[in-house]
Amino acid sequence: MKRMVLVGAIAAALAASTAFAQSSRAAANLGTVHIAKKVMADGKPLAPGTYQVRATDDAPKPGTGQDPNGEKYVEFLRGGKVVAREVATIVPASDISKIAKKNPPKAGTSRTELLKGGDYYRVWINKSGTNYIINLPTS
Numbered sequence: 001m002k003r004m005v006l007v008g009a010i011a012a013a014l015a016a017s018t019a020f021a022q023s024s025r026a027a028a029n030l031g032t033v034h035i036a037k038k039v040m041a042d043g044k045p046l047a048p049g050t051y052q053v054r055a056t057d058d059a060p061k062p063g064t065g066q067d068p069n070g071e072k073y074v075e076f077l078r079g080g081k082v083v084a085r086e087v088a089t090i091v092p093a094s095d096i097s098k099i100a101k102k103n104p105p106k107a108g109t110s111r112t113e114l115l116k117g118g119d120y121y122r123v124w125i126n127k128s129g130t131n132y133i134i135n136l137p138t139s
Contacts, residue, residue, distance in 0.1 A: 028054045030074065030125045030132055033110050039121045039136035041076060041084035046136065051084075052077040053110075053125060055132065060087055074134060086134055093129040104131050114138070 030053045039046050058073040069090065076084040096104050105111040110125040115135070123134040 028056070030055055030127050031110055033112055033123050033125065035112060035121065035123065037114060037121055037138060039138055041086040041136055044084060046076065046084045049078065053123070074132065086136065088132040088134045091131040091133060093131070096131050
């Protein structure tokens with residue numbers, strides 16, 4: 001009987017850890033964006049279209065004096081497959097007014113826009129008050 005209880009407890013712990021891992025992966029989802037112009041991501045062309053964007057745990061090595069949590073790699077997915085990867089600058093809500101001229105998108109939404117001069121296309125995602133800003137070259 002003790003053995004059955006122990007096996008049950010282990011099975012419950014494994015199920016809970018699997019559910020936690022799946023919910024952690026789900027938390028990395030930043031949302032869906034529509035890119036209206038051909039851009040470059042990680043040095044490769046990214047066609048216009050709608051993409052799922054998710055954050056990764058990977059980050060570029062910060063420069064001297066830079067916040068180690070100030071940038072993360074994000075992935076662009078189409079049809080469930082990663083088609084591009086790029087660096088996003090991460091800005092908390094408390095600091096966004098220091099760097100942005102426009103109001104950020106509302107929490108849980110995104111904005112895409114061609115920047116002045118047409119050299120960059122900005123993808124700006126606000127996930128629960130944390131801003132992910134991705135600037136993609138247009139050529």
